[in-house]
């Protein structure tokens with residue numbers, strides 16, 4: 001209970017054990033939160049990412065945080081929304097589970113997520129928020145090692161939607 005928090009902010013300012021990057025399968029940077037994370041972390045992040053040889057949608061890979069206040073960056077390519085019949089919902093849930101599993105394996109107690117896939121990848125926000133909150137909650141139930149997970153929302157519409165969904169759980 002109460003281990004999930006919703007805040008409005010820029011995830012590049014998060015001083016936590018791990019921040020999550022809504023990446024693409026190349027892991028070589030892009031726009032949105034991915035571009036912001038690479039700019040703030042510096043060139044060494046891109047150099048480490050080049051050694052990872054990409055990542056499949058729904059999976060995740062971890063790097064150091066370099067110039068970021070966060071110790072690690074967990075990179076996950078979310079699904080591109082194509083109408084929902086291509087397994088997008090299960091792939092989005094898999095992103096959250098894969099990131100949290102890597103966080104646990106690397107001793108991370110505090111993890112901050114952006115709203116994966118709801119920007120350039122156009123996943124409908126109402127569906128994405130429900131998948132994010134339910135998947136994080138289910139993971140935390142069996143994993144006491146993670147002390148706090150925050151959804152860091154860049155805009156007010158996104159913050160309001162996550163807050164609404166979390167309130168439906170009574171949190």
Ligand code: AR6
Nearest residue numbers: 010011022024030031032033034036117118119120121154
């Ligand atoms: N901190 C927190 N959230 C942010 C920040 C930030 N600094 N900047 C943007 N957001 P998006 P996607 C929010 O498009 O839909 C990239 O080019 C943003 O407002 O960044 O998963 C990648 O390389 C939105 O709510 O990610 C991929 O090609 C959320 O982060 C592609 O975009 C996600 O928006 C991934 O698309």
